[in-house]
Amino acid sequence: MSEHRAMLGSAAVASAAVALALHGLVLRPRMLTWGATRGEAARSYPGDEIVPGADSSSTMATTLPAPPSEVWAWLAQMGCDRGGWYSWDRLDNGGRPSADRIVGQWQGLEPGQRLASVPSGRAWFTVAVLVPERSLVLRGDTRLPSGRPFDPFGGPVPRAFVSSVWGFHLEPVGVDTRLVVRTRGRSRPRVLTRPMDLLFWEHAHFIMQIRQFHNLRARITGAA
Structure with a gap:
């Protein structure tokens, strides 16, 4: 036995x-690297330099059936306090459906602007890079385990934190648009955050990003 x-x-x-x-x-x-070519995964993008010495990164991509100007209009209105994130709304938008149309009042973006990342508005992304119809890079700096934001330029960095960028980069491909999404992150203490990256966050981002690609394509097709 x-x-x-x-x-x-x-x-x-x-x-x-x-x-x-x-x-x-x-x-x-x-x-x-889901959906990305080897070249797209290997190249650098605006905003990569914001997180030097990144511990984690991903590059996912898709082709959307519209020119960059139309795709940009959907990206420009992202945020829980605006058009949502076009992903699983029950998980990242408090159950409120993401916008299914272009809303003029949400089209204005400025560098440094905060976009709520949770429905309560207690956490947010900051617009770090803004090149209309080309690149939109959102930055997040979060204390652990509270999940509250901190200012990386306004004092000492917390002992436990996550700093990351979520970048959306558009390239015209004929009449379509190649949308490449690059993430980079740095976190501490790595002995605790690395297992969470491998076991949870990488899978969560994969699921949510694919859903966003799908919903953007559906909205663009419907708008067309």
């Missing part, structure tokens, strides 16, 4: 090792 249990235990360990290797070598790289 003890030998049988030992064999089962060894088989379980071996299976777990194979699964981890498969995820690390095959699935994870594909997840972090």
